[in-house]
Amino acid sequence: MSVRAAVLLVPGLLALTVGAGAAPFDNLKEDLSACLRFELDGTRSQRHVPTTAKAGLALQKCAGEMDRLERADPRRLRSDHGLSPSTWAVIDSVFGPGSRGRLADILYRAGD
Numbered sequence: 001m002s003v004r005a006a007v008l009l010v011p012g013l014l015a016l017t018v019g020a021g022a023a024p025f026d027n028l029k030e031d032l033s034a035c036l037r038f039e040l041d042g043t044r045s046q047r048h049v050p051t052t053a054k055a056g057l058a059l060q061k062c063a064g065e066m067d068r069l070e071r072a073d074p075r076r077l078r079s080d081h082g083l084s085p086s087t088w089a090v091i092d093s094v095f096g097p098g099s100r101g102r103l104a105d106i107l108y109r110a111g112d
Helices: 002-043 051-061 063-072 085-095 099-111
Strands: none
Touching: 002 051, 002 063, 002 085, 051 063, 051 099, 063 085, 085 099
């Protein structure tokens, strides 16, 4: 009986462990998303500023949140300007699905 109970208990413990590790990572993604949205909302009233400049300002002001997410996700693709897939997912969710092409130059210059 105790072996059967142990076999049933171990998968439950593994699920708790995996879930506990994912929560802080999800919090980092939510922090970056909230920061970017907040900064974009602050620049909406500035009509003379182009959209890409507004995005660039938001990315600059949220650099701390982006750095924390980058440190948490070590995955990198050379074609993604050194950013992790998690960071790109947040950027895409805030700026839209075509944002990689529009913002790649801004992000590339910021990394120099």
